[in-house]
Amino acid sequence: QILGQTTREVAQGKYQSVDISTGSDEIYELISNFNAMTKALEQSENDLTKTNLDLKTALNQLDEHSRYIGVVLSNIS
Numbered sequence: 641q642i643l644g645q646t647t648r649e650v651a652q653g654k655y656q657s658v659d660i661s662t663g664s665d666e667i668y669e670l671i672s673n674f675n676a677m678t679k680a681l682e683q684s685e686n687d688l689t690k691t692n693l694d695l696k697t698a699l700n701q702l703d704e705h706s707r708y709i710g711v712v713l714s715n716i717s
Contacts, residue, residue, distance in 0.1 A: 643674065655682035
């Protein structure tokens with residue numbers, strides 16, 4: 641039940657690990673893989689967010705440069 645609830649939360653973007661103690665090797669491996677997956681998803685989302693911010697900064701700089709070139713060109717006689 642805990643793994644199912646956490647899976648629903650991951651689907652909503654709430655990345656968290658599952659901490660369940662069990663004697664079953666299969667369940668332990670499933671939980672370990674789930675935790676590795678959520679960690680990778682969280683890292684990917686963080687990387688995408690940073691890349692998106694970097695792209696927005698680059699676009700703003702290009703826009704500023706384009707305006708500057710436009711001003712320069714409009715003042716050439």
